[in-house]
Amino acid sequence: MTHLEALAKAEQYQSKMAKIAKKSYWKPQYHISAPANWINDPNGFCYFNGEYHVFYQYHPYSSQWGPMHWGHVASKDLVNWKTKPIALAPTDEYDKDGCFSGSAIEKDNTLYLFYTGHVVLDKENDKDDAQLQTQCVAISEDGISFKKLENNPIINIDSFPEDLNILKEHFRDPKVWKYNDMYYKVVGAQTTEKTGQALIYKSKDLLNWEFVNVMAMSTEEENLGFMWECPNFAEIDNYEVLILSPQGVEPEGNKFLNLHQSGYFLGKMDYNTGIFERENDFEMLDYGFDFYAPQIMQDEKNNRCLMIGWLAMWESEMPEQEEGWAGMMSIPRVLEVKNNKVYSLPIPELKKLRKNNVNYDVNLVQNCILEGINGDCYELNTVFDLTKANGFNLKLRVSENEETVISYDKNSKIFKLNRDKSGKGVTGEREVKVNLQDEKISLQIFSDYSSLEIFINGGEYVISSRIYPTQEATGIVFEPMGEIKAKIDFYEI
Known part of the structure; x- marks a missing residue:
């Protein structure tokens, strides 16, 4: 041939x-x-x-x-x-x-x-x-x-x-x-x-x-x-x-x-x-x-x-x-x-994909869902000031029994991604040690239907993973450990 x-x-x-x-x-x-x-x-x-x-x-x-x-x-x-x-x-x-x-x-x-x-x-x-x-x-x-x-x-x-x-x-x-x-x-x-x-x-x-x-x-x-x-x-x-x-x-x-x-x-x-x-x-x-x-x-x-x-x-x-x-x-x-x-x-150039911006400048003191911040294809940018907090959990792609959890512990300085409940076929955890900058951590998160890419502190570290949630898994839940001053910028893609 x-x-x-x-x-x-x-x-x-x-x-x-x-x-x-x-x-x-x-x-x-x-x-x-x-x-x-x-x-x-x-x-x-x-x-x-x-x-x-x-x-x-x-x-x-x-x-x-x-x-x-x-x-x-x-x-x-x-x-x-x-x-x-x-x-x-x-x-x-x-x-x-x-x-x-x-x-x-x-x-x-x-x-x-x-x-x-x-x-x-x-x-x-x-x-x-x-x-x-x-x-x-x-x-x-x-x-x-x-x-x-x-x-x-x-x-x-x-x-x-x-x-x-x-x-x-x-x-x-x-x-x-x-x-x-x-x-x-x-x-x-x-x-x-x-x-x-x-x-x-x-x-x-x-x-x-x-x-x-x-x-x-x-x-x-x-x-x-x-x-x-x-x-x-x-x-x-x-x-x-x-x-x-x-x-x-x-x-x-x-x-x-x-x-x-x-x-x-x-x-x-x-x-x-x-x-x-x-x-x-x-x-x-x-x-x-x-x-x-x-x-x-x-x-x-x-x-x-x-x-x-x-x-x-x-x-x-x-x-x-x-x-x-x-x-x-x-x-x-x-x-x-x-x-x-x-x-x-x-x-x-990825800014071209942004649609329907929702942003918050807010003090997070308890577990919460913020109106307008949910989906499966999006860009989520956050700056968390942890001066009065010990860390956080940020749950993405949440449904009744699914969640992909990213977390930070201020004492150990460990940033984690956990995908034990991220849908079909995948489990496990990955972590990296991240130093805060003036008590702050910044995240730029890109979610597509079956992937997450998390850029930490202006790209100093990146965590990329496939996930396989259902179509219903669109929730985003913020869980502060203490009081977090948060700037949150969300775009649908």
């Missing part, structure tokens, strides 16, 4: 399944999701031909993971996204079992998609070592139809020195950027010693790549996992940042509790040696249940660094699979560095 035939077949099946998926109450209103079926990592986040583009790992034939295609959406404003034709399908010898994750960059009015070709060498053997991963490219002049390069793969496993001990089956997720007159590409890898590495390549033309060095690596002594997925090199407010999604990091207190993690190192990039010198410990980008494989783009038009992530986690419950779809993206976030820490803020 040709690539065009495979894409047409996938589109046809997607259309059929979309009729089922669109009936699902949990399908997001303002987050990116596919018309139907399974999605995971965001890919190819870029700006091209007057639009922002996000591609994503996609299995168009089922709501379970399967041979990866690249789905595609585009937007002029990062808020209203339109589904575009499926961009890549696994049809060639070098990618026949999946067009895995990658990135995009524009050169000479042409859009280049860099992706990992995935091949299972032995179908009878489901072990990792029966697989092969290489780096490939597809190009487009209109940003819609992509042609794979005839001489793919452009980077093979013989591209790096043998003594690096890189496994052929764990060499993936190329992220490309330009620095001066040279293009650079970082690729995630695993060694035979089961440690993660980020390998860096350079090219003048995006087609011929030369291995430079191991850009960064973990050691067996460090708790940094056995494989570094989805590496991104970011420039944020004159800081250089390496963003990673390591697999196999062990829990440490309230950190690293998900199956896999997403986080970052601040550091310094030496382009002469190709080495990124880490300057801090690995820090998390999101403390919730569901945020993985983020990808950044340098939004040069607005002089900022944007990030979007997969709002899910491997091996988590996904009740929406029964309704013909699985997975969604986070809202796009602006990254900033303050106090040697990466902050994540919702993009200001």
Whole structure:
């Protein structure tokens, strides 16, 4: 089957399944999701031909993971996204079992998609070592139809020195950027010693790549996992940042509790040696249940660094699979560095979605419901002054027997999200230690039909999670522990 035939077949099946998926109450209103079926990592986040583009790992034939295609959406404003034709399908010898994750960059009015070709060498053997991963490219002049390069793969496993001990089956997720007159590409890898590495390549033309060095690596002594997925090199407010999604990091207190993690190192990039010198410990980008494989783009038009992530986690419950779809993206976030820490803020463009504002400037002294503050799709902004209080519970998506509870305890400084009663299939708690600012804590909360994203103290911490309440769960209850001076700003979306 040709690539065009495979894409047409996938589109046809997607259309059929979309009729089922669109009936699902949990399908997001303002987050990116596919018309139907399974999605995971965001890919190819870029700006091209007057639009922002996000591609994503996609299995168009089922709501379970399967041979990866690249789905595609585009937007002029990062808020209203339109589904575009499926961009890549696994049809060639070098990618026949999946067009895995990658990135995009524009050169000479042409859009280049860099992706990992995935091949299972032995179908009878489901072990990792029966697989092969290489780096490939597809190009487009209109940003819609992509042609794979005839001489793919452009980077093979013989591209790096043998003594690096890189496994052929764990060499993936190329992220490309330009620095001066040279293009650079970082690729995630695993060694035979089961440690993660980020390998860096350079090219003048995006087609011929030369291995430079191991850009960064973990050691067996460090708790940094056995494989570094989805590496991104970011420039944020004159800081250089390496963003990673390591697999196999062990829990440490309230950190690293998900199956896999997403986080970052601040550091310094030496382009002469190709080495990124880490300057801090690995820090998390999101403390919730569901945020993985983020990808950044340098939004040069607005002089900022944007990030979007997969709002899910491997091996988590996904009740929406029964309704013909699985997975969604986070809202796009602006990254900033303050106090040697990466902050994540919702993009200001999301203000376009605001409707029917209700606001209160009020003293909360007992459990209460505030008139006009309820719903399932909304933005809720609060500033709580806890000078005369020990903390609070804020209950969201409340019905007779459902609630998603966020809470803060002033003595322990622990901020929690509890989803034991958040609906179908999900339970558990996540927490982060938060210092008050002048006795105050500020929250910016984005609720969609089956997700919550909570930005704490101007994006110092974020907690993102999927939840699966019923349509009746629209209540919001404020429970102060003492007297709270509260500023509350609510918008329907």
